[in-house]
Amino acid sequence: MSNSVKINWNEIKERALSFSNEWKDATREEAEAKQFLVEFFKVFGVYNRKVMSFEHRVKKFNDNDGKIDLFWPKTILVEMKSRGQDLSKAYEQAKEYVHGLEQNVLPRLILISDFENFHLYNLDYDASDIHFSSKPVEFQLKDFMLNVHHFRFLAGYEKKEYKEQDPVNIKAAELMGKLHDRLTEIGYSGHSLEVYLVRLLFCLFAEDTTIFNIQQFQDFIEQRTSEDGSDLAPKLQELFEVLNTADENRFTNLDEQLSEFPYVNGKLFAEHLPIASFDAKMRATLLDCCYLDWSNISPGIFGSMFQSIMNPKERRNLGAHYTSEKNILKLIRPLFLDDLYAEFARIKNKKNELGEFHEKLSNLKFLDPACGCGNFLVITYRELRLLEIEVLKALFKEKGQIILKNIDISSLIFIDVDQFYGIEIEEWPVRISEVAMWLMDHQMNMAVRSEFGFYFARLPLKNSAKIINGNALTVDWEDVVPSKDLSYILGNPPFIGKKEQNTEQKKQVLTEFVSIKNAGVLDYVACWYSKAMTVILKNPNVLAAFVSTNSIIHGEQVKPLWENILNNKLEIFFAHQTFKWTSEAKGKAAVHVVIVGFGVKRKSSRRLFIYQDISSEPDEIKVKNINPYLINASNLLLGNLSKPICQIPRLVEGITPLDNGLLSFKKSEYEEFIKKEPNSKKWFKKWVTGHSFINSYPLYCLWLSKISPSEIKKLPHLKKRINEVKEFRLQSKSSQKFADTPWLFRETSLPKNYILIPKSSSGKRDYLPIGFISDEIVSSSSLYLDSKDFFILGVLFSKMHIVWLKHIGGRIKSDYRYSAKLVYNNFPWPISPTDDQKKIIIEKTENILEARKEFADSSLADLYDSVTMPANLRKAHTELDKVVDKCYRPHPFISELGRIEFLFKLYETYTNPIASKEKSVKKRKA
Secondary structure, three states, X not given: OOOEOOOOHHHHHHHHHXXXXXXXXXXXXXXXXXXXHHHHHHOOOEOOHHHOEEEEEEEOOOOOEEEEEEEEXXXXXXXXXXXXXXXXXXXXXXXHHHHOOOHHHOOOEEEEEOOOEEEEEEEEEOOOOEEEOOOOEEEEHHHHHHHHHXXXXXXXXXXXXOOOOOHHHHHHXXXXXXXXXXXXXOOOOHHHHHHHHHHHHHHHHHOOOOOOOOOHHHXXXXXXOOOOOOOHHHHHHHHHHHHOOOHHHOOOOOOHXXXXXXXXXXXXXXXXXXXXXXXXXXXXXXXXXXXOOHHHOOOOHHHHHHHHOOOHHHHHHHOOOOOOHHHHHHHHHHHHHHHHHHHHHHHOOOHHHHHHHHHHHHHOOEEEOOOOOOHHHHHHHHHHHHHHHHHHHHHHEEOOEEOOOOOOHHHHOOOOHHHEEEEEOOHHXXXXXXXXXXXXXXXXXXXXXXXXXXXXXXXXXXOOOEEEEOOOOOOOHHHHOOOOOOOEXXXXXXXXXXXXXXXXXHHHHXXXXXXXXXXXXXXXXXXXXXXXXXXXXHOOOOEEEEEEEHHHHOHHHHHHHHHHHHHOOEEEEEEEEEXXXXXXXXXXXXXXXXXXXEEEXXXXXXXXXXXXXXXXXXXXXXXXXXXXXXXXXXXXXXXXXXXXXXXXXXXXXXXXXXXXXXXXXXXXXHHHHHHHOXXXXXXXXXXXXXXXXXXXXXXXXXXXXXXXXXXXXXXXXXXXXXXXXHHHHHOOHHHHHHOOOOOOOOOXXXXXXXXXXXXXXXXXXXXXXXXXXXXXXXXXXXXEEOOOOHHHHHHHHOHHHHHHHHHHOEEEOOEEXXXXXXXXXXXXXXXXXXXXXXXXXXXXXXXXXXXXXXXXXXXXXXXXXXXXXXXXXXXXXXXXXXXXXXXXXXXXXXXXXXXXXXXXXXXXHHHOHHHHHHHHHHHHHO
């Protein structure tokens, strides 16, 4: 909100706790209410008193004047009473005040308080009335911290609710998976099995949704097939033939029970399939499917079913990750649905404009270029049809009733499945998506019947979604749907990282980004961004949004992916920062994802959805710009730099053994070697990797930089190892030049004392587990600074630095990936800190190291675990954060977003001081 300072929830809770303690003795409305409310709003970062008024005058029902204790138009009305007074009377008084307010300033909340007790009421409005919630949220002052989430929008957060999947969906997927597995076991597989299961799915859905008669399919199986299942397959074959035959073409002596099934068409039952085979258990499984109520099952379940029957290897190769309905809504709402509903709200009482709006909906076209089983298309179609129902209600509602007179309801339904297009590389999900769209169409036709009281069905099937079986990176999207007709591109393309790509996929990435430097680091999903950009450049009205792994907004991928997009004047207009991907599918993968919506610039503000943690619900904020790191900052793209942007020591790679594990030892291996060859002990040094440093387990290495040839000859076991290293190095062209000195590591010099930074660290830690290492220890698989400067260590310890790492560094799942060239060399250090500031930072850094010593038996992994971190160590870090923050600016940072936005601006000052100065001048003039 423009009238509040954005702060994170931890800060809000801390402020709420302080507020409760400070005001626990307040009692009198007249003397203390105003200051009480001023401090109350400060908890949420609201400092601007101009947005609200105290003692706001208003006319009550009886035309008498009243005074609202505090009124914030369109937001909240507060009525204060002295401690112990009746709050229900105060609420009735507040309701009178609300009725005296103008319609355009009505508040969302009413808060009643006597300093000790709080009653919070939500208000709902429609065109004709105000609805007061009957049950308020009630809590006491001491519990304010536990209830701050009820006031989230005061702090600029808008809570988004997303519907979870019905558990019956999961049961249906599991049962169909069992049937698939058994049919595969008996040898019924491939294309025939795929089409066969799709037909069964249609029949199961049809009998619960009035396409068939109630229990018609179930009765056919129970009454016309034997319990051992021996005749089930031929009976199903006969049924499929009937469903594919129009009534006028059926045999006149056809069995009555079969003849009652409708003609379906749509080519669903047209293909002749080999007869399958069933046994008693398979028949029972099919009947168990019949016993489920399929009328409430989302057609999106077919995506879950698809994944449940794929083996893990296939799923990994195809990058197929079924996205839940909940996550689909996170994409389609800000992409188009919220805007459509906002437009509808503006014109719902203007019938001429409503007609044009209805026509507009019927002309929208959607493409999912990696559609899988069609989940995005299915849910999008449903939401569009639900909006159409609201449009029809507005068009034909008279005096509170729907009046259609003699109008045929089918003529009023404009939206159809042929507005939807998809591309999918596997045939089986193509078949699934086609049927899923028909089933959703029928569900929505039933909704029309329920709303308007007229039966409406589209049988036999005529129109269908156009789903192409092909590779989206070789298929011309123009052949699927012309760009001039397209409205939106959406979906979740394959999650395949650079290391998991096969030879063909790597070739496709390099072909798509042929002129882009460093394209080899890109994930497979990057190709879909590039292809979508090509479409948008042909038709700037097209908008696109994809679910992607969060690797595309971190690390070295950002620049090669986004530089071309930004150079072509495309921008991110909404985004969800990293959250945990969820799926109802069996064997679901653990993936951390983002959602990015992009297109030609349309609006002055952008919608950014942020998460307090990756499993929480998002909060929405309006921002001026969303850069490729999904931050409200300039569109800066950070690349690998050979040296730091600031005057600081260089961070370099640790020592590389290049030994195939022959010169490096675990503790047990070291002890065994010493036992065999005691005289070799003096040539061992302690060895540390990033992982061993964090987890405190010993490693050793043979450090032979000063050994003489004669001494090597005296140590046969050592000599044997050296010979094996030589053979290893000769096998690779890149290491052959080191084969002449096989007793040495690739690097042979060590710093005296240095700061060690592990390359990888858990993303759950609040601080980086780094520290000093002596020259008696050889480091590998990590990074080090040849420095013993406590000031430098202090800044690296700080919250400012780990926030930078979190947003700029690469990721392995949720773990941080530290890089010298990308993270360290691009990090903007404080500009010209004073000697006094440095002195204090050194002192606070020493306090951290002293606090660590108190727990010498604990590893850094334990000390820096967010749950088990000792209180005095956390306090020492917090105190350091405060003094480091002051090196950056005089007033404190109150949120992570504030830190990273500041760091981006400071980075721009370092790297482009002229542009930064011009912006500053323009801002001051404004």
